[in-house]
Amino acid sequence: MSTHIEYQWHAFVVPPMEDLRQTAGSVSDHAAIDRYVVAIEGGESNCFDNRTGKRSRSWEAGMLGTPAQVLAQAVHFAGCCEGGSLLPHNKACKPEDYIARIRKLLQASRIGAERGYWYANIDLEPDHPAAAFARECRLECRTEIRYGTTRLCVSVGSGQRVRVFDFIDRFPDLRAWQLVRVGGLPSS
Amino acid sequence: MALPHDATFYNDTRYVPIVFDAVPDGVQANLLRVRQGLQPRPDELLARYEVFARLCADRAQRAAYQSLIVDARVVTPERYLKLWREAVAQAITPTQLHDEHGLSVIACLEAPAMAVRGATCSWTSTPWPTFDELREEFAAQLLGEEESEEESVEAGGETSAQARQARRARQVRLELDLRLDRAASAMFYATSMFSRALGYDSDQWQARLELRGAVLRPQPASLFDADSDVEKGTQRGAKRPAATSTLRTQPTCQEGHHVHPH
Numbered sequence: 151m152s153t154h155i156e157y158q159w160h161a162f163v164v165p166p167m168e169d170l171r172q173t174a175g176s177v178s179d180h181a182a183i184d185r186y187v188v189a190i191e192g193g194e195s196n197c198f199d200n201r202t203g204k205r206s207r208s209w210e211a212g213m214l215g216t217p218a219q220v221l222a223q224a225v226h227f228a229g230c231c232e233g234g235s236l237l238p239h240n241k242a243c244k245p246e247d248y249i250a251r252i253r254k255l256l257q258a259s260r261i262g263a264e265r266g267y268w269y270a271n272i273d274l275e276p277d278h279p280a281a282a283f284a285r286e287c288r289l290e291c292r293t294e295i296r297y298g299t300t301r302l303c304v305s306v307g308s309g310q311r312v313r314v315f316d317f318i319d320r321f322p323d324l325r326a327w328q329l330v331r332v333g334g335l336p337s338s
Numbered sequence: 339m340a341l342p343h344d345a346t347f348y349n350d351t352r353y354v355p356i357v358f359d360a361v362p363d364g365v366q367a368n369l370l371r372v373r374q375g376l377q378p379r380p381d382e383l384l385a386r387y388e389v390f391a392r393l394c395a396d397r398a399q400r401a402a403y404q405s406l407i408v409d410a411r412v413v414t415p416e417r418y419l420k421l422w423r424e425a426v427a428q429a430i431t432p433t434q435l436h437d438e439h440g441l442s443v444i445a446c447l448e449a450p451a452m453a454v455r456g457a458t459c460s461w462t463s464t465p466w467p468t469f470d471e472l473r474e475e476f477a478a479q480l481l482g483e484e485e486s487e488e489e490s491v492e493a494g495g496e497t498s499a500q501a502r503q504a505r506r507a508r509q510v511r512l513e514l515d516l517r518l519d520r521a522a523s524a525m526f527y528a529t530s531m532f533s534r535a536l537g538y539d540s541d542q543w544q545a546r547l548e549l550r551g552a553v554l555r556p557q558p559a560s561l562f563d564a565d566s567d568v569e570k571g572t573q574r575g576a577k578r579p580a581a582t583s584t585l586r587t588q589p590t591c592q593e594g595h596h597v598h599p600h
Contacts, residue, residue: 218403229390234387246415246419
């Protein structure tokens with residue numbers, strides 16, 4: 151049995167001015183507030199890199215949205231801490247401490263002090279209500295079959311990556327890694 | 339509420355978390371479930387980590403959205419979980435729950451009588467080799483039982499296929515107050531017996547907990563004095579309804595500004 155280890159966290163701040171929903175043709179009328187994309191470097195405890203011998207790890211979008219949405223997603227993950235299946239820095243951690251860690255990360259993040267990048271990569275189950283929403287928004291959708299599973303990939307177009315926040319606002323059951331990918335962050 | 343160590347095979351403390359929700363008529367005690375209305379799963383004797391996993395799956399997330407408030411105050415999810423951690427540390431016994439607050443937790447076991455006759459348990463630690471012994475020990479708590487073969491023959495002469503079918507459909511129903519000695523154990527091992535005999539996902543059997551007693555209490559006009567401060571962790575001067583002191587650090591919960599049960 152493996153546990154999931156998290157090594158690093160990084161928050162991207164998305165200021166309201168980048169929020170397309172304030173512009174004409176927007177699909178949501180939510181108040182303009184900062185949004186965040188939280189990237190997490192993590193990996194399984196029993197998977198090792200063949201070359202380095204270290205536990206394998208990678209960066210992935212972990213949480214996404216307003217501070218409240220991000221914290222709610224952090225709470226969801228934190229539920230795994232108490233049982234020991236999620237270990238930040240490979241150490242036991244209380245759910246409260248995990249949530250506080252993410253809260254501090256949001257508070258410490260600043261616009262313009264970012265490393266790396268993030269981009270929209272919307273990957274849905276074809277029968278998820280978000281798929282219908284994507285079509286309703288006239289976003290380009292294409293079906294892909296991966297390992298025998300059908301997925302719906304949605305393209306949001308250049309410069310419109312913040313449209314992912316419309317998805318997370320409407321469908322809180324979606325996970326950040328279904329909507330966003332991250333890159334350019336240093337490995338531990 | 340904490341259960342004895344021998345309640346399950348795992349030999350650890352198991353909990354039955356109880357939450358006191360503000361409702362229009364007062365304060366209502368509920369078993370902590372992820373969402374009310376869902377079919378209770380048969381694993382409600384929770385390990386400590388399962389209590390927190392359950393909280394993080396639902397209520398603590400609502401605290402993040404400020405749609406769940408505690409004693410009329412907004413709390414952070416961290417603070418909300420800390421309150422529960424204190425409650426778990428001070429968990430009380432089923433007898434204390436009854437004596438102090440008039441609440442009883444009842445294990446309701448129900449299955450087709452014929453199907454579970456002689457059913458065995460997957461756990462070698464079971465005090466009851468078969469369900470028959472368990473049923474015998476708790477005979478006084480038996481609510482329903484199939485008729486015997488002799489009674490059936492006397493009543494109808496010879497047993498028809500229809501009668502046999504009807505008898506198979508008869509349910510054995512046990513209601514065990516967890517204050518009873520070994521009742522929590524019986525809940526755990528009977529669940530295993532039912533699951534083994536009928537399949538875990540079968541809807542033919544049930545093993546669930548029910549909270550009974552004074553689950554609804556009138557709420558005082560004000561829960562707090564002016565100097566109380568939940569968010570800072572102090573609860574000085576809190577005017578609690580009697581039921582809320584069960585979980586000494588678990589105040590009443592209220593969802594959003596619209597008071598209704600969870």
